[in-house]
Amino acid sequence: MLITGLILSILLGLAILLNISQQLSRTELLGLSFPAGIGAQTIIMVCLDFAGIRLTATTVVAVSVLLLAGLCLRLYLRRKTLREWRASLFVVKSPKITWLWLVIMLALTTVSVMNMAKIMYYPTFDRDSVVGFNLTGIAVAHEGTIKGLSLYNDVNYEPHDLDLYKTYTPLSQLGYAYVYMLGAETSKSFNALIFISMLFAFYGVTRRFTTHTLAALTTFMMIITPEMLGFSSLSGTNFTHAVYASLGLLFFAAWYYGKNASLLWISALLLMLNVWTRNEGLAFIGAACCLLCRHSLRIKQYKTLILFTFLCLLPFVFWNVFLKINHMEIKQLIIFKPYWDAAKAGILWREMWALFTSPAYYGVIFIVFPLIAVSNLRHIIRHGDQLVTLLLILLAWIFYTVLVYQIDYIWDTLENVMRYSYKRFLFSFMPLLWFYVAAGKNIRIIFEKIDDFVFQPNTKSKK
Amino acid sequence: MAKKTINAQQSTRRRQKSPAPKPRIENRRTEQSGVWWSRAFGVRSMAVGLAGAVLLYMGLSMNEGYKWVWTGLLKSNWKVIRTHKNATIEERYAMKVGFDYSYLNYIKKNTPEDAIILFPPHEHLSKTVDNQKLSNQIGSKKWVTHFLYPRRVLYQTEKDKNPLYNQVTHVAITAGYGYEYLEYTVNEQPPFAVFPKRKTNP
Incomplete structure (x- = not known):
């Protein structure tokens, strides 16, 4: 039942992706199918609950199958336009793989297998998941409701206890609930599939810009980011959020440089699910919308911008309407009025700097990234090389830092929030930063030269 | 005009039942892939691979964080998993x-x-x-x-x-x-x- 349910999630995701775009590579499709499918299923769950239908494995699976059938029918009706894609699916091009690629892939596979084993072996034990996300998943699976959930309504809890569960948008919690409904002992299969999806999708999107060897090396360096790899095996929402947020922006960059309209909608889908995972996802949507706005102003067409922004924000609005209608509002913690607090800004900067300069958390990325960015300066100024990727990173970081600054910390100190929450939020930037390192012109050229060196015809042997 | 010429050539071939140039294409493919494999896993590739592996190992072992990933996170947990591979869910929780x-x-x-x-x-x-x-x-x-x-x-x-x-x-x-x-x-x-x-x- 569990395996069938998870295969259904993957097939649903695949059908959604194919309906949006036929420009995705096989690796990207492999990587994005589960995140897209489970995201859609969690939206289905909230819709069912909204309609007063009990959430059980049967109801969720039945609606998912119906949706899958609808999407497949749409694909069938458009089969003529899919002909080219179908043909390309079975074409095996000679990959430019080398010994170096094999060495890196071996290292990547070893790390992935060992981490997957850790994810699946240990049940949920980290505090945040035990008291929040995983407990909500267990309760939803048992009670079959979100709006009537005992954790949200029970007299046994203090009001601030209840708020904790509602603060977060529900993708991870409902993902866990789905897995429990299917009879799983622990919710870790969700985390394992998200982890493996990240590897494939990141490799795929990086490969669009670089060689196979560089894509493999970047994927390896990204995934062994110490703090992020450590957290990927826990049931917290940060790693899941990093998958949706970073891939959302990377597909935005892929659309921008490839100018293939369908990739923009893949980006919209991922950014929708990013804010469906954590509210802070708004920072990433903001970054993408700013750059799309710049593009729209240039070409003087605004329809795409409006639709993109509407789609990205839709889940966030939907969840807040759901909370409001079901009288589940939470205490507002954001200060909407702009203000200046030098002490608060000082703490923010000090703690941020401590994180950036600590080699134990993020490996070498905060050394490598500035060096590469500076070395690419000439290409950035002359040709705007990967400027959009840089701007996406910068804007998302600024928006999130402003968001952190505007929060009223009534439950904890800012220092603690920076040390524990902000630290984990930076996971979303790791794929973006590593992607920039690889896609920037200098490194790209070095690896292209390596490939040329390996693959150039041996003139001596010809003679 | 060009299309017409091609069609005409094809129809002539069909009539004459001349053999299609299939074998030559096959030969070329084999030849190409042979060259490709020999380059991908040739001496140059091996030298680059070896140099890359050494550089990667040296680079990673200089950073505390990456050392922790290998010894503290992956290797130690792998050892536990291998030693207690038949542990029940309750035993894993208790661990x-x-x-x-x-x-x-x-x-x-x-x-x-x-x-x-x-x-x-x-x-x-x-x-x-x-x-x-x-x-x-x-x-x-x-x-x-x-x-x-x-x-x-x-x-x-x-x-x-x-x-x-x-x-x-x-x-x-x-x-x-x-x-x-x-x-x-x-x-x-x-x-x-x-x-x-x-x-x-x-």
Whole structure:
């Protein structure tokens, strides 16, 4: 039942992706199918609950199958336009793989297998998941409701206890609930599939810009980011959020440089699910919308911008309407009025700097990234090389830092929030930063030269 | 015009039944792939691979974080997983949560799903008895609820403010505390246990 349910999630995701775009590579499709499918299923769950239908494995699976059938029918009706894609699916091009690629892939596979084993072996034990996300998943699976959930309504809890569960948008919690409904002992299969999806999708999107060897090396360096790899095996929402947020922006960059309209909608889908995972996802949507706005102003067409922004924000609005209608509002913690607090800004900067300069958390990325960015300066100024990727990173970081600054910390100190929450939020930037390192012109050229060196015809042997 | 010419050529070929130039294409493919394989795994590729592997290893081993990833995170957990590969889910929980899990699992097994369980005040929760000690997490209602769900949990400190207090069905005994909340006397008093609050309870 569990395996069938998870295969259904993957097939649903695949059908959604194919309906949006036929420009995705096989690796990207492999990587994005589960995140897209489970995201859609969690939206289905909230819709069912909204309609007063009990959430059980049967109801969720039945609606998912119906949706899958609808999407497949749409694909069938458009089969003529899919002909080219179908043909390309079975074409095996000679990959430019080398010994170096094999060495890196071996290292990547070893790390992935060992981490997957850790994810699946240990049940949920980290505090945040035990008291929040995983407990909500267990309760939803048992009670079959979100709006009537005992954790949200029970007299046994203090009001601030209840708020904790509602603060977060529900993708991870409902993902866990789905897995429990299917009879799983622990919710870790969700985390394992998200982890493996990240590897494939990141490799795929990086490969669009670089060689196979560089894509493999970047994927390896990204995934062994110490703090992020450590957290990927826990049931917290940060790693899941990093998958949706970073891939959302990377597909935005892929659309921008490839100018293939369908990739923009893949980006919209991922950014929708990013804010469906954590509210802070708004920072990433903001970054993408700013750059799309710049593009729209240039070409003087605004329809795409409006639709993109509407789609990205839709889940966030939907969840807040759901909370409001079901009288589940939470205490507002954001200060909407702009203000200046030098002490608060000082703490923010000090703690941020401590994180950036600590080699134990993020490996070498905060050394490598500035060096590469500076070395690419000439290409950035002359040709705007990967400027959009840089701007996406910068804007998302600024928006999130402003968001952190505007929060009223009534439950904890800012220092603690920076040390524990902000630290984990930076996971979303790791794929973006590593992607920039690889896609920037200098490194790209070095690896292209390596490939040329390996693959150039041996003139001596010809003679 | 060009199309017409091609069509004409094709029709002539069909009529004459001349052999298609298939073998030549096949030969070319084999030739190409042969060259490709020899380059991809040739001496140059091997030299680059070796240099890359050495550089990667040296680079990673210079950073504390990456060293921790290999030794502290992956290797040590892999060893545990290999050693205890047949461990049950309960044993795996106990590996991470320790005595807390064993205690809470015991409560779960000995109470019905609709039980409302009373825990002693927070100051009595984490005392050591017979070298056994519960962690501070036992004082967190949500943390305890995760392991006991759908049973409901409350603490003696909530006596005057929690409406569920009068509906308590079971009492959790921690570090020998909690017997005073039972409505009957227990002869044998283990330090960690769970009892129905009233004797009539199942």
